[in-house]
Amino acid sequence: MHRILLTFLVAAIVLSDGAVAGTPSSEAVEAAAPPALKATQAPKYNAKPCCTLCPHAADPQTYAGSKFMSDFRVLVDGRHGWLFRTGLDLTTQFNVPDESLVQMHRLSDALRQRGTQIVMVYQPPRGLMDPDELTPQERRSYNLESARNNYASTLQRMRTEAGVIVPPFDRLVDEHKGYDYYFRRDHHWTAAGAKHTAEAVADTMRKLPGFSTIPHKQFVTHTNGVIGKPGTLQKVAEQLCGGAYSMQYEPIYVTDPVGGDSLLGTTSQPDVVLVGTSNSDTLGGYNFAGYLEQSLGVDILNVSITGGSFEGSLLHYLASKEYQQHPPKFIIWETPYQDYPDSEQSAYKVYRQAVPLVNNGCKGKAAILSRTVNLRQGNNELLFNGGGAIRPLVGRNYQLEFQFSDPGVKDLAAEVWYFSGMKESLKLHFKQYVDNGGRFIAELRSDRPDYAAATVMGVTMLLDQAPTKPLSVTAQLCERGSSSQLTAQTR
Template sequence: MTWLSTRAGCLVRRAGGPLTLLLGGLGVNAAMAAELPEYEVQPRNRLCQMASHSFAYDTSYLKNFNVLVQGRDGWLFRSEAELPEQFGPSAEGLRHLERFARYLKKSAGSELVLVFQPTKGLVHPDKLADDATVDFSWSYARSSYLDALAKFRQAGLVVPDMTPLLRESDREEAYYFKRDHHWTPYGARRTARIVADRIRQMPVFQSLPTQEFETRRTGLIRKDGSLQDAARRICGQAWPSQYVDEYRTSPGTGVDGDEQSALFGDESLPPITLVGTSNSKGAQDYNFAGALQEFLGVEVLNMAVAGGSYDGSMFEYLMSDSFQESPPEILIWEIPAYHTLDSAEFYRQVVPMISHGCQGREPVLEQTSPVTAGTNEVLYNGGGNFLELSSSEYLIDLQFSDPSVKEVDAFIWYVFGRKDRVDLEYGNRVETTGRFMFELPSGPSWNDELFMSLDLELEPEQVSEGLTVTAKVCRRQDI
């Protein structure tokens, strides 16, 4: 028995008989064809030992893959992002999320639908190898995931039931790519069906105008996965590409142009908006938004941001003219379940964005200042005109003259020497206008604290020549 090596990273075993080369112009008779050898192809790609060590993930890019885990049939997993066993926010984080959803409905009239996408380990536990380098209890992880969905619903959010996706035995295709962190077009479509079924039960949906949408196969997606790229960088080995069908959705023929104009109006925005990650909009389109349109029969505005994490597209959308001038009836938020939604800093920023910060209201304090690299005092509550500004009642609104500013640290000082810090940062792919806003801290230990001053700290790469910032303090609208 002979093993032959191939460049595709496989071992080919010759079952018997001579190795025959067929040339198209020479032909071969039936007897010779019957004697052609058969070959069994076995994958040879396996992660190197280095991939199991955290110190190998030594760049900002590789840290996203800490640590790679070998699966069956050429599958790869990330231990931290795709094999966690606990999900959802803490009790405090859940209260923040509930406050955000409630104020979104009260102020903008938009109902939040949370698509808490199950992880690769929850969906494909059968692809984990018996000798996996990390411990993963699927039953424990499943229980934690279901508990998170239940808590979201108890907090008043609309949360589609994703449990049918877990460990499906009759799945037609893979929900996730073998060696990538995205869902496949099949996974996107399965999810869209579940989300659409839940949205159709919402009372607000009944009043939305509908039309027909059609989905067609348009070709193939070639996926050289992100996980296999990380494996290549660490181990120096190549992996084969994966190919799946590609789909696109477009308005159907059930509604003509005049009728569509009557339904939606030439200038109106769709009544449903989608925000989320590169699963919803990225370099490759898995047609999640399109499938939602097909199953809902309603146009969906896709405002997702690739590389924006769970928060980037929400920041970008809430500060956009699209939201401020025409908020949607339904806001769909697609989030991979490895995000805990626990960040208090996120909610301190996103809640005032709903009501546009200090826009259109008279600030109690305002100052425009030049800023340089390092620490800059940009607001001071004093100078013979001290105002009693209780921390729990006010917010800060910042507008830089250069819209490319995406990162700043804010230090808030109080009358009796107490200090608070907020790290403000937008991803590189998130389009903003140089504007930041955040609530001053609130809660029993902060309610009696009085605002004194605000310092901003910027790194040199964030500072352009002649940079200024206009800083405002105004009263919060959510209380």
Template structure:
């Protein structure tokens, strides 16, 4: 059971006015009040479906019941490893290095509130394996396991007790750790120095995602709100040399501007400008797609991108990675075209979208597909790729509903299994629903330079 002591004198006033609470006569004749426990997670919240079930920790902590089970899923599949390596190599060809920002999960950092020693040890092992996996793919990954549940001299926890986000204290500690490693990079010295100042401006009031779930599942019962200082960082002088825009941040809802000030803490720790490209809704998948397709990236890519990716979101979908890789160089806009074809949908199936003798000479994992549909509302493509050995592979390419303004799907196939020499023959395409009216598709195919595939471990 969780106990919370009253912290505002106004609470005593309200209790005396309403008569709530239990009173006793004190020696001085004034009433004396004792606070009752405010909350205990109801059984319904712990027995509901796995997607929304909660579990109660000690000292007022709430956790998602599925966090431990999710952590147990495998991460290091050959397909994911190949796609991550290829993404890093494509970005490197543009002169861009990627640093991963991935602190331990709430489940791990506060294991003492809800995990047995054996479960905590296994969770720690899985987390360290995850960091190692990203390092092997070519990401810069600081030693985030050194982050602490609280910062020295501060009573504020790294994460909120009943919300999935870090506090301002957690954001500050992570920024300082990442900045220490950035300062060691050769690219750092070439960035113009600029002084920044951080000040506290009020507090952020956090209801908490897990708290809101508890309220819904437990008939309106909710835990107390939580608070964190609201910090704002501003430049106090101009850069010492011509202004540069060479360090970018893209992240989750934890990195959204004017929330937990992660970007501000980075700038103050580095004394360098960091441009924040995190979308307002914190959807980094959408953010990456918009960033890579932007004129700013295509004409002057940054030297360093910090990717703030919560540990719970580490299993990036193959669909997302395939599209990100293709968009680094704007699909087939930057490479020689091998085949190009325009067709019209009939119903929701289209066979032999791409078929050509030139493709039989190129390894399938080298191919980049750039499809442009006249109907911008289409969000998902179901693809079947046929190979020269008679085999096939099925996969889907899905776009976020926020990105359906162009009707463009750019993607790569990935690491095609080579039981024997096999080459691309044709691509069939289907839609989950029938196309609306006359839908035209313009399909182009190009290929990567050989050196990229060799580096990625084809």
């Protein structure tokens, strides 16, 4: 870690390698000094990087104890003040389960029925995009060619097995590309990384059927300040080893329509929507949505959410009036590779929510079972398939919707019971910054033949503690539907 051993009384200058220096020369100080000060000799400061990461950072056990810390296992020094995580940044494998691609294909098919195509932006790891900044030792141990080939193969599998549009991002991999794709000590891409990615997206989308029918306009990008990036890797390094790095400063870019034309004051919705993470959210300052607008020449509706992870902004957008009343022609879905669910169950949980949301859950459909319950401590029966007649409610054909009276509820834990004796613990969670309005939607489980063929008996909810204020939930069970079954109101 670069630590500064001097305390300065003069303004600091941030060097390209992350170190901090004082006044570069006495001549520079003298030239800027008032006449009264020029008679005295200006002091000279000599600040140099002093050291590397401490040995503590090389111990894998240091990162045990939390999911957050485990994501940084193990930090290593790079060149020019860079830091890398050997687990995430220097991976050569991309764990996209086969079944998750099948589920993504289901989502793609459902969206296509409503006239929407998915364009997937699956971000590569930092080591693959900035290998020039690895130390010679790390570069020798990192199989860049294997990482490149496996990344390209994963992109191709998404195209063929998931049925989504994926630009050839593997063509951006270049050891000597002349710009930093990522920040030196942070997991986010730089504005340059966002710009080159947007250009790759635009090169692909301009050739797609239907794109030429979208209203076009011109956009221009300009600087609008400076962003100081402390960096997530940097913060962990400081926590482990002490000391302090300097901030990395980069220009902030914004993109505006030529002539000031915009969507403000109009009722139309863009036909291209961006869902994604903090890399795409305007709060980050990386201007990905702006570069997409400039490269594509069309308006972009950006609904990305910082802290939303892989699924947050997508689920939020599909449930919105903006989508339900005006399905766009294209959804650009940005996700870092490490955010993609690495297990079939995690991926299935996302898609069993997303697919029914395409057609707005149970809204506009007849509820087969429905009940509103004032929740109390203990076991709460929400739905029951009985009362003198058992309906053939087979899992593969139905979905559930829950609406809490408190729109701030972000966690659902219910039990789904089947006449076969099986039971599923249905647990759904929305990230802190995703506004779900207290609404949860999920298909009955059908990822296994026994669940798909089982007849649902009922749904219960167990509360360990009494609600702190009156809380009710309306639970519904309805048929899975296609876009043709939506009422005009829900359209």
